[in-house]
Amino acid sequence: MTPAFDTSQQVRFHDYWLDGAFDEMFEAESVPRPHYRALYEMLQEMPLAEMRRRKQSADVSFLHQGITFTVYGREEGTERIFPHDLLPRIITSAEWETIERGLAQRITALNLFLRDIYSDGRCLADGVVPREIVYSCKHFRREMRGITVPKNIYVTVVGTDLIRLPDGRFVVLEDNLRVPSGVSYMLTSRQVMKRIFPELFRKAGVRSIDHYSEALLATLRALAPEGRPDPNIVLLTPGVYNSAYFEHAFLARQMGIELVEGRDLAVHDNLVYMRTTAGLRRVDVIYRRVDDDYIDPLAFRADSTLGVAGLFNAYRAGNVTLANALGTGVADDKALYAYVPKIIKYFLGEDPVLDNVETFLCSQPAERQHVLEHLDQYVVKAVGESGGYGMLIGPYSTAGEREEFRRRIQADPRNYIAQPTLQLSRAPCFLDGSVEPRHVDLRPYVLYGDKITIVPGGLTRVALRKGSLVVNSSQGGGSKDTWVLY
Amino acid sequence: MLSRVADSLYWMSRYLERAEHTARVMGVHLNLMLEHDLGSEGRRWPRVLASLGSREKLQGDEFPTAQAYALDQIVSSIGAARENARQVREQISSEMWEEINRLFHESKRIGTPQSFRAQPFDLVSAVTQSSHLFHGITDSTMLHGEGWQFIQAGRFIERVQHTARLIDSHFQEFYRAGAEPSSAAEHMEWIGLLRSCTAFEAYCKVYTADLRPERVAEFLLLNAEFPHSVRFGVERLGQSLEAVNQATTRKSDRLGKLAGRLAASLSYTPLEEIMSNLHEFSAGIRRLCGQIHAGIYQVYISYPIEAALGA
Incomplete structure (x- = not known):
């Protein structure tokens, strides 16, 4: 009898190399860290053909579930399967404890900051944050001044981007306080992985993330307007052409709430209704996945057809809760980011648990001068952009691109910041028969209602192109399942 | 929904x-x-x-x-x-x-x-x-719930309108009261009409292959058991609208009345009367379908907010 496949063919590690970046799996050449040992042993034992079979089975499963995202700027509505790497990214419980504590602290402080700038403005008066940084931010909403939001919670759903430096510390790269996405990839990838590697799950001891949707629903319910004991909660999506539509539909289904578009809602006498075949039904809480600018054509962009006319007035009257609140983008502005450690100190009297990345503000003349002289060493980012758009990665840029950014920075310095080119940590990926390291980041999801909930896990994004540091899905990035151990 | x-x-x-x-x-x-x-x-x-x-x-x-x-x-x-x-x-x-x-x-x-x-x-x-x-x-x-009923309503209202129009234009061209198809070619056109409604085999089961225009009209308009007949479609449309009405507790008698009137005209109009002015009869069916369509929009889909609040 000949075996079904050649068992001598094993998964290869010979293309794996270590360099200055922190390696998630190896302490030294061929010496895995203790929490990666189970995975390492499995990779040593498993025939290559079997790994390939499992990879294929995972891919098919993503395809059939229609787990896709849309790439903008190409052919209209180009849907793509989200690239997924088979090997999990593993985090120990001690590391997670720090992350959890650090995120809770950061979100609490940022929420207090938002409340403050939209009411008394103490931190501005005390000079903690310069007024011009706040007022010149395009996500600052003057309309929110003096409005009380339920339980004083502005940021209900947060996805904070962390990276790991060569010394092994996690630091915060970016706060996403507007409409962070990606959580559906975290949840679906876990479901697929449990089917693909059941034996590894048993050996490793992985903490569950399945309660995310339930926790999100409880969080939204806790923020319902007063006197609405059985609130009607809906998810507001921009519609099927939005890049994250899959996620909107997925979350609505998981929570068992209605997925609505702007045209399904109507406002009358400052009450929000949805139009059903059984008549109008009052809406109490809106988990909105539509940006501030588009949410109400009467209050914000008049050309928006995605929003609901009159919604802002209903919100101001306290008859409906929006999660996240409007105007939260001012706190994830990349220029404000530099002040977050001070904000934490000011509002909580604590030192930050998770550090920031060193950041230069181009609005400050001395810092701008430094950045312009060393453009080839820095990553330059436009403050209001996300998704990896509007970025210059100095060491990998051409002279022409640097010239272009020099011009842009000088024209509008407030709009740019610079950070050192960071060595993101690397994790093993299964790529075409061998295991190779690729750069990764980590986006855990934080929920803030009557308490802070952080499900143990997150979205690990990976730059699948060799040597690339850009992990955004719109720029050729993929994802990995993230395991937090007991 | x-x-x-x-x-x-x-x-x-x-x-x-x-x-x-x-x-x-x-x-x-x-x-x-x-x-x-x-x-x-x-x-x-x-x-x-x-x-x-x-x-x-x-x-x-x-x-x-x-x-x-x-x-x-x-x-x-x-x-x-x-x-x-x-x-x-x-x-x-x-x-x-x-x-x-x-x-x-x-x-x-x-x-x-x-x-x-x-x-x-x-x-x-x-x-x-x-x-x-x-x-x-x-x-x-x-799930055979409200959504399924809307699918059925759409399917049958569309079918009833098409069948009514098809019968009308065919009879205008080929029907002479009391006369049977004169040539083989004309005979084929009558078979063609039945085939356009997937009705040829079913017709033969009921009337044999003996094609008479009045019987064709009776079959395509009034047969209660054939899925492409106008009457069948109208009844299914009415059932779906009634089911939606129950599910949404809108208690709209407007749509019920329109659907009932349409069904009654098919159940109770004698064939001779229909044949005496088939064109008008067919136009009447299509007109009622149009009113039902508008009614579905008024009651369930694009109703004015003020009206819904008053209810």
Whole structure:
């Protein structure tokens, strides 16, 4: 009898190399860290053909579930399967404890900051944050001044981007306080992985993330307007052409709430209704996945057809809760980011648990001068952009691109910041028969209602192109399942 | 159920029915044309186009125009059905989505003017088969709740209107009171009418192959058991509207009255009276269907907010 496949063919590690970046799996050449040992042993034992079979089975499963995202700027509505790497990214419980504590602290402080700038403005008066940084931010909403939001919670759903430096510390790269996405990839990838590697799950001891949707629903319910004991909660999506539509539909289904578009809602006498075949039904809480600018054509962009006319007035009257609140983008502005450690100190009297990345503000003349002289060493980012758009990665840029950014920075310095080119940590990926390291980041999801909930896990994004540091899905990035151990 | 969702389900189903009907009628006439003397062909295509609801005035060689019109109607209806399905992909079963999406891509492939001219029957049979398959899948994979009822309502209101119009235009051309089909060619046209409604075999079971215009009219308009007859469609439409009414507790008697009136005219009008003015009878059915359609919108979909608040 000949075996079904050649068992001598094993998964290869010979293309794996270590360099200055922190390696998630190896302490030294061929010496895995203790929490990666189970995975390492499995990779040593498993025939290559079997790994390939499992990879294929995972891919098919993503395809059939229609787990896709849309790439903008190409052919209209180009849907793509989200690239997924088979090997999990593993985090120990001690590391997670720090992350959890650090995120809770950061979100609490940022929420207090938002409340403050939209009411008394103490931190501005005390000079903690310069007024011009706040007022010149395009996500600052003057309309929110003096409005009380339920339980004083502005940021209900947060996805904070962390990276790991060569010394092994996690630091915060970016706060996403507007409409962070990606959580559906975290949840679906876990479901697929449990089917693909059941034996590894048993050996490793992985903490569950399945309660995310339930926790999100409880969080939204806790923020319902007063006197609405059985609130009607809906998810507001921009519609099927939005890049994250899959996620909107997925979350609505998981929570068992209605997925609505702007045209399904109507406002009358400052009450929000949805139009059903059984008549109008009052809406109490809106988990909105539509940006501030588009949410109400009467209050914000008049050309928006995605929003609901009159919604802002209903919100101001306290008859409906929006999660996240409007105007939260001012706190994830990349220029404000530099002040977050001070904000934490000011509002909580604590030192930050998770550090920031060193950041230069181009609005400050001395810092701008430094950045312009060393453009080839820095990553330059436009403050209001996300998704990896509007970025210059100095060491990998051409002279022409640097010239272009020099011009842009000088024209509008407030709009740019610079950070050192960071060595993101690397994790093993299964790529075409061998295991190779690729750069990764980590986006855990934080929920803030009557308490802070952080499900143990997150979205690990990976730059699948060799040597690339850009992990955004719109720029050729993929994802990995993230395991937090007991 | 959100009004928008009901709207999309209703139109998904209407467009698919429209594509199926157009494809079948086209298939029948392309077939009849093959064995006909060319001199008599001049009148066929204007009639077919009119029966498909086109207001185009044909001039010159009508066949290419008719062919282009039908192809366009088939392909664009499938596109519209699929677009509506896409808007409510989470509300229909994935099997339904897969089938309508498959049909869409296939119709793009074989529905080009070149391939339709060369092999028209490929598209005709692909569309009719896929439509049957889609409704089978719908019946066996989807919850038979409110959404399913909107799908049924869309399908039958579309079918009733098409069948009524088709009968009308055929009788205007070929019917002479009391006379039977005079030539073999005319005989074939009557079979063609039945085939356009998938009714030939069913007719033979009821009346044998002895074709008499009054019986054809009776069968296609008044038979209570044949799924493509007007009466059958009207009854199913009424049942679906009643089910939606129950599910939404809107207690709208407006739609119930319209559907009841339509059903009564089919149940209680004597055939002789219908035959004495078939054109008016058919127009009356279509008019009531139009009112029902408007009523569905007024009651369930685009009702004014003030009215709903007052209720």
